[in-house]
Amino acid sequence: MRLFIIPPIPKLSLRLVLIVPFLLQITIAFGLTGWLSYRNRTRAMNDLATQLQVEVSNRIKQEMNTYLETPHLINQINVDAINQGLISIDNIPALERYLWTQLQQFPTASYIGMGMENGDYIGAGRYDDGSIEFDILADSTNRQLEKWLTDDQGNRTELVSSRDNYDPRVRPWYLVAVEAGKPVWSEIYGYFGSQALVVSANRPINDPEGNLLGVASSDLTLKRISEFLGTLEIGKTGQTFIVERNGYLVGTSTLEKTFITDEENRDTERILAAESSDIMTRETARYLANKLAYISQIDNHDRLSFYASSRREFVQVTPMIDPRGIDWLIVVVVPEADFMEQIHENTRITILLFMMALVLAIILGILTARWISEPILRLSEASSAIASGARNATASAELNQKVKVEKIRELGMLSESFNMMIQNLRDSFIALENTNRELEQRVLERTAALLQEKERSEELLLNVLPKPIADQLKANKKAIASAIEEVTILFADIVGFTPLSARMNPIELVSLLNEMFSIFDNLAEKHKLEKIKTIGDAYMVVGGLPLPQDNHAEAIADMALEMQAAMKQFQGSYLVGSESFQIRIGINTGAVVAGVIGIKKFIYDLWGDAVNIASRMESSGTPGSIQVTEETYNRLKKNYIFKERGPIPVKGKGQMTTYWLLGKKPVVDISS
Structure with a gap:
C-alpha cells in the first residue's frame, strides 16, 4: 500500500488573490459588451459625422454666398447711381457722405472705394471698433493720399496720415477690373501700407459712350x-x-x-x-x-x-x-x-454588464478583505495622519510615524516602501522649506530692483517730455499732436556769445552755457512754463501748453524780464577785452500745433506761423531788449510798460508794428 504525501500548499501571493478573480470577471463582462458596442459604433459614428459635416458645410457655403454677393451688390448700386446722375465722381464731399452711409447700411463690408482714371481716389473703411475713416486723393489734397478719422455723423475730425506715391490705377483691384471689363474678383492681396489681407469685388465705371471713368471696388477682409x-x-x-x-x-x-x-x-x-x-x-x-x-x-x-x-x-x-x-x-x-x-445606448449596456460583474467581484472581495484589512487599515490611518498634517501645515510633525512590517510578503514590501517614502518625504519637506525661504528672499530682492529701475526710467522720460505728453505717449505709440488756440512763445539768443566762444576753452564754454540755461530752466519752472529746446546759445520756452494757462502771456513777460536781470550778473564776470554778451529776446502770442513725432529720440516741439513770428521778433531785435508783437502787446499793455518801436520789415510778413517791453507797472494799492 502506497502512501501519497500531499505537498504543502504554497502561500498565495496578494497579487494572485486580488488580480485573478477580478480579471476573470471583468474579462467576461467586457468581452460580451465590447463586441456588442463595436458592432454599432462604426455605423453610428459614420452617420453622425456625415450629417454634422454636411450641415456645417452647407451653412458655411450659404453664409459665404451672402458675404461674397454683398460687395458686388454695393458696386452695382454705386455704378448705377453714377450713371443715373445721383452722385458725381467729382464731388468729393458728397461722395464722402455717400460712402459713409453705405458702410452703415452694409455691416459686412469692410471697405468701399472708387478709383478714377484721372488718378483721383475716394474710399471709406471700417475699423475693428466700428469707427470709419476716409482715404482721399485729389487736387484738394495736393495729390497726396490723406487718411481722415470721422465722427458718428460722418464728418472729418482728424488727419491721421498723408502719403505720397499712391496711384489707384496701378493697384491689383483696379487693373483686374479694367482688364476684365466686367464685375470680377481680384486676387487676395494686402492693403496698401497695412497688415491685412482682402479680396476685392471690382466693377469698371463707364460713361454712356463706353469710355472708362474708373473702377468701383468693395472689399471683404479675410479676417471677417x-x-x-x-x-x-x-x-x-x-x-x-x-x-x-x-x-x-x-x-x-x-x-x-x-x-x-x-x-x-x-x-x-x-x-x-x-x-x-x-x-x-x-x-x-x-x-x-x-x-x-x-x-x-x-x-x-x-x-x-x-x-x-x-x-x-x-x-x-x-x-x-x-x-x-x-x-x-x-x-x-x-x-x-x-x-x-x-453612442450612449452601447454605454448603458456596458454599464449594466459591468455592474453585474461588480456585484460578483464585491462578494469575492469581502472574503479576501479579511486577510488584508487590518494591515491595510494601519497603512490607511498613517496615510490619513500625514494628509491631515499637510492640510493643517503640520506635515513635519506627522512625518515621524513608522508602520509595522507585516508577515505577508506583499504587505511587508508595501510597509517597507511606505516607511521609506515617509523618510524621503521628511527629507524633501525640509529641503523644500529651505528652498522656499531662499526663493522668497530672491523674489523680494528682484522686485525691489525692478521697482527702482522703473522709477529711474520714469524720471528720464519726464526730463525729455512734459508729464501729460509722456503719459499719453506711453498709452498710445502713434504720433501725438494737438492744436492750441493761443500760447505765448519766447525766443532768446545770447548776443556776443559767438566771439566769446572763440576765446574760451570748450569745456568752460559748455559750463558757462549750462549755468545760464540752468537759471533759465529754474525761471521756466517758477512761472509754470514749458521749455521746448535749446539750439546752441538760443533758448525757446512757451506758456499755455501742454495744459491750458490763462496767464501765459504774463508768465512769459515776467520770465523775459527776469532773464534780463539774470544776464546782468554775467556782464562783469565773463568780459574778454572790451567785449561782453547780452540777451536778445523776442515774444509772440498766437495759435500753434504741438506734439511729438517720430519713433526715436522723442522731442516735444511746436509748429505754426506764431512760432516763426516769435523767432523773427528775436532775430530782428537789439541786444539787451525784449521785442514783442502787437498781439502780445494787447494782452499785456494794462500791466506792463512798453515803448512803441514802430513798423519794421519782417521776413515773410512785410511791415509789422512791434513794441519794446521795458518793465512791469507798479501795483497800485487801492485800499489806501
Missing part, C-alpha cells in the same frame, strides 16, 4: 471670414477652414493668421494651409495635397478620412465657386473621438 468660421460649433474639437485650390489659406476657425508680415517692407506673405501652425489644419492640408489630381476635379460634396497621429479624422470637402473669380474649397475636419459620446 475667419471670425465667422470661429463662431461655428463643430463637435468638441472639430475645425473648418477655407483654402484656394492652390493650397493657400483664406480663413480658419482657429483664428490663426493667414499671412506673415514683413515689418521692414510692410508687406504680407500668405501662408499655405500645409504650413499652418495648427496641427489639425496642417495635417489635413497635407493629406489633401497628396490627392492634388483628385482635389482639382471636386465639384460637389465629398467625404474623406485619414489618420493623423494615430487618430482618425473625418474630412468633408465642398467647393465654393463664383464665376467672377472665386474658386475655393470649404474643408470641415472632425476627429472620430468627438463622436464617442453619441
Whole structure:
C-alpha cells in the first residue's frame, strides 16, 4: 500500500488573490459588451459625422454666398447711381457722405472705394471698433493720399496720415477690373501700407459712350471670414477652414493668421494651409495635397478620412465657386473621438454588464478583505495622519510615524516602501522649506530692483517730455499732436556769445552755457512754463501748453524780464577785452500745433506761423531788449510798460508794428 504525501500548499501571493478573480470577471463582462458596442459604433459614428459635416458645410457655403454677393451688390448700386446722375465722381464731399452711409447700411463690408482714371481716389473703411475713416486723393489734397478719422455723423475730425506715391490705377483691384471689363474678383492681396489681407469685388465705371471713368471696388477682409468660421460649433474639437485650390489659406476657425508680415517692407506673405501652425489644419492640408489630381476635379460634396497621429479624422470637402473669380474649397475636419459620446445606448449596456460583474467581484472581495484589512487599515490611518498634517501645515510633525512590517510578503514590501517614502518625504519637506525661504528672499530682492529701475526710467522720460505728453505717449505709440488756440512763445539768443566762444576753452564754454540755461530752466519752472529746446546759445520756452494757462502771456513777460536781470550778473564776470554778451529776446502770442513725432529720440516741439513770428521778433531785435508783437502787446499793455518801436520789415510778413517791453507797472494799492 502506497502512501501519497500531499505537498504543502504554497502561500498565495496578494497579487494572485486580488488580480485573478477580478480579471476573470471583468474579462467576461467586457468581452460580451465590447463586441456588442463595436458592432454599432462604426455605423453610428459614420452617420453622425456625415450629417454634422454636411450641415456645417452647407451653412458655411450659404453664409459665404451672402458675404461674397454683398460687395458686388454695393458696386452695382454705386455704378448705377453714377450713371443715373445721383452722385458725381467729382464731388468729393458728397461722395464722402455717400460712402459713409453705405458702410452703415452694409455691416459686412469692410471697405468701399472708387478709383478714377484721372488718378483721383475716394474710399471709406471700417475699423475693428466700428469707427470709419476716409482715404482721399485729389487736387484738394495736393495729390497726396490723406487718411481722415470721422465722427458718428460722418464728418472729418482728424488727419491721421498723408502719403505720397499712391496711384489707384496701378493697384491689383483696379487693373483686374479694367482688364476684365466686367464685375470680377481680384486676387487676395494686402492693403496698401497695412497688415491685412482682402479680396476685392471690382466693377469698371463707364460713361454712356463706353469710355472708362474708373473702377468701383468693395472689399471683404479675410479676417471677417475667419471670425465667422470661429463662431461655428463643430463637435468638441472639430475645425473648418477655407483654402484656394492652390493650397493657400483664406480663413480658419482657429483664428490663426493667414499671412506673415514683413515689418521692414510692410508687406504680407500668405501662408499655405500645409504650413499652418495648427496641427489639425496642417495635417489635413497635407493629406489633401497628396490627392492634388483628385482635389482639382471636386465639384460637389465629398467625404474623406485619414489618420493623423494615430487618430482618425473625418474630412468633408465642398467647393465654393463664383464665376467672377472665386474658386475655393470649404474643408470641415472632425476627429472620430468627438463622436464617442453619441453612442450612449452601447454605454448603458456596458454599464449594466459591468455592474453585474461588480456585484460578483464585491462578494469575492469581502472574503479576501479579511486577510488584508487590518494591515491595510494601519497603512490607511498613517496615510490619513500625514494628509491631515499637510492640510493643517503640520506635515513635519506627522512625518515621524513608522508602520509595522507585516508577515505577508506583499504587505511587508508595501510597509517597507511606505516607511521609506515617509523618510524621503521628511527629507524633501525640509529641503523644500529651505528652498522656499531662499526663493522668497530672491523674489523680494528682484522686485525691489525692478521697482527702482522703473522709477529711474520714469524720471528720464519726464526730463525729455512734459508729464501729460509722456503719459499719453506711453498709452498710445502713434504720433501725438494737438492744436492750441493761443500760447505765448519766447525766443532768446545770447548776443556776443559767438566771439566769446572763440576765446574760451570748450569745456568752460559748455559750463558757462549750462549755468545760464540752468537759471533759465529754474525761471521756466517758477512761472509754470514749458521749455521746448535749446539750439546752441538760443533758448525757446512757451506758456499755455501742454495744459491750458490763462496767464501765459504774463508768465512769459515776467520770465523775459527776469532773464534780463539774470544776464546782468554775467556782464562783469565773463568780459574778454572790451567785449561782453547780452540777451536778445523776442515774444509772440498766437495759435500753434504741438506734439511729438517720430519713433526715436522723442522731442516735444511746436509748429505754426506764431512760432516763426516769435523767432523773427528775436532775430530782428537789439541786444539787451525784449521785442514783442502787437498781439502780445494787447494782452499785456494794462500791466506792463512798453515803448512803441514802430513798423519794421519782417521776413515773410512785410511791415509789422512791434513794441519794446521795458518793465512791469507798479501795483497800485487801492485800499489806501
